[in-house]
Amino acid sequence: MLRNAFEPWHLLVIIAVLVLLFGAKKMPDMARGLGRSMRILKSEAKALKDEQPTEASSR
Template sequence: MSFYILPLAIGPWQIALIVVVVLLLFGGKKIPELMRGLGSGIKEFKDASKEEGDEPANDKK
């Protein structure tokens, strides 16, 4: 097993630590706004990728 993969393993304690740090940095009132913005960004990305996939490829010969 490679030693480069081990640091990428995230367990429950690391997730809890990340949540606590985010709460301390942004506060409880700001997090719903951040998540709402993240969700709308993901939705726009999915819509844009669907539109890109729906267009026929005219450059194929």
């Protein structure tokens, strides 16, 4: 039923709506901020993973 629910033209519509809402000048800043946030999230998740002891080593 939802086999092809997300197609490439959906991305074009989403991008067009974002450009209309926020303007083309703010889009690079928003993308840069999103990239920074993703890098921080990735590094924090890796730090948490490295910090937690495994079940086998605690026994």
